[in-house]
Amino acid sequence: MAKVWVVPEVQDQKLKKISLEMITLARRLGDVEAVLIGEGVSPVAAELGNYGVGKVIVADHADLKTYTAATYGRVLSDLIRRDQPEIVLIGNTATGRDLAPRVAQRVDAGQISDVIDYRDNLFIRPIYAGKAFQQVTAVAYPLIVTVRPNVFKAAEPIGGGAAPIVETATVSLTGDDLRVIVRDVVRQVTGRPELTEAEIIVSGGRGMKGADGFLILEALANVLGAAVGASRAAVDAGWRPHQEQVGQTGKTVSPTLYIAAGISGAIQHLAGMSGSKVIVAINKDSEANIFKAADYGIVGDLFEVIPLLTEEFQRALAWNSEQAG
Ligand SMILES: Cc1cc2nc3c(=O)[nH]c(=O)nc-3n(C[C@H](O)[C@H](O)[C@H](O)COP(=O)(O)OP(=O)(O)OC[C@H]3O[C@@H](n4cnc5c(N)ncnc54)[C@H](O)[C@@H]3O)c2cc1C
Known part of the structure; x- marks a missing residue:
């Protein structure tokens, strides 16, 4: 069996969803081991055992508090050279896309990116x-593979899974690795799920007509517990921040439900969201390209359609919770 490493992403001592999705793929490829890198990540090692990870190598060090390609790249490539796994899975996320090629180059490995x-x-x-x-x-081999988020089903815990073998790695970073020091990472608090991890995304484009137009989209997002996305046209116009941009030069998302309002469906936008499971398009132009990618299309004025949808979802969700409780 091939030795397959997963490099989990951890936030606030919790495994991010992509980590569990990578374990699903890893289980299909061979014997799953994990390399945990960061500061204060050691407690997460035991949790990985619940998902069938047989061994966890932990590189827990103050110098690894925040991600930099130099430090994480150094730690991971030293371990790969030492233990020779056949395949190393890394998330095709903002950090993973930065880390993977650096590691591949250092260990002289091939890389396959954005695997679905x-x-x-x-x-x-x-x-x-x-x-x-x-x-x-x-x-x-070795082979570095980056895995697209939200495509593989998150691994379910394996009942009665044995505790993994936990090995503490010695971290010895030199001045060369520490030339860039990230003092702090300021996280924006929106109360909404992160775009690349969201199950539901409601996105708006130029058809939203302005920053204020997005208020109705936010109201819909609040009802659905969704993240808000935007086309580049909306971002370039300054209506939405760049971190919400979906597409070739923005984020790649693959939620269960993607609602695109006032977005024409340019190829560069589709590049970031066509992997969504169900796509709903709202556009007043019945010939808009987005309808070719959509599973459901609503031809109409979004300023009429979105408030109606919000109201209906609110009603349906209230009815559901009444029935449940
Ligand atoms: C190198 C490169 C990279 C790019 N990267 C990206 C990227 O990452 N993401 C991205 O999104 N784009 C990207 N673009 C831009 C892309 O080509 C399009 O220009 C952009 O996606 C258009 O955004 P839009 O659909 O919001 O606007 P438009 O194309 O102007 O479409 C607006 C739509 O709104 C509809 N509409 C208007 N009013 C209403 C209403 N009241 N009700 C309902 N519908 C209405 C219109 O019918 C129209 O279909 C990139 C372009 C290049 C060249």
Whole structure:
């Protein structure tokens, strides 16, 4: 069996969803081990055992408090050289996309990026902004694979899973690795799920007409517990912050439900959201390209449609919770 490493992402001592999604893929590839990197991450090691991870190597050090490519890259590549895993899974997230190529270069590994499936011994990845799919295999190891978030089902705990073997790695960073020191990371608090982790996203484009137009979209997001996204046109106009941009030069998302309002469906936008499970488009132009990607389309004025949807969802969710309780 191949030795497969997962590099989990941890926030506030909790495994991020992508970590569990990578474990799902890893289980299909071979024997799952994990490398936990950070400060104060040691307690997470035991939790990984619940998901069938046999061994966890923990690099827990004050110098690893915040991610930098130099420090995390150094730790991970030293461990790969030492233990020679066949495959290393890293999230295709903002940090993972930064980390993976640096590690691949350091350990002289091949890299397969943005993997969305694994079938018949082949990794599947979208190319040309999602217009085609490539089937890739490795001819040499180690192999670095980055995994697209929200595509693989998050691993479920395995009942009665044995405690993993936990190994504490020695972290010895030199001045060269510590040339960049991140003093603090300021997190914006929105009360909404993070875009790349959200189950539901409501996105607006130029059709929202202005920053104020997004208020109705936010009201819908609040009812659904959704994240708010935006097209580049809305971001470039200064209506929404860049971290909400979905698309080729924004974030890649694949929620269960993506509602696109006042978005025409340019290829660069589709590149970031076409992996969503169900796409609902609201547009007044019945010929808009977004309808080609959508599972459900509503042709109409979004300023009429969105408040109606919000009201209906509110009613349906209230009815559901009444029935449940
Ligand atoms: C290199 C490059 C990278 C890019 N990266 C990205 C990216 O990451 N993400 C991205 O989104 N774009 C990106 N773009 C831009 C992309 O090409 C489009 O210009 C952009 O997506 C258009 O945004 P939009 O759909 O909001 O606006 P538009 O194309 O102007 O569409 C607005 C839509 O709103 C509809 N509408 C207007 N009023 C209403 C109403 N009242 N009710 C209902 N519908 C209404 C219209 O019918 C129209 O379809 C990139 C472009 C380039 C060249």
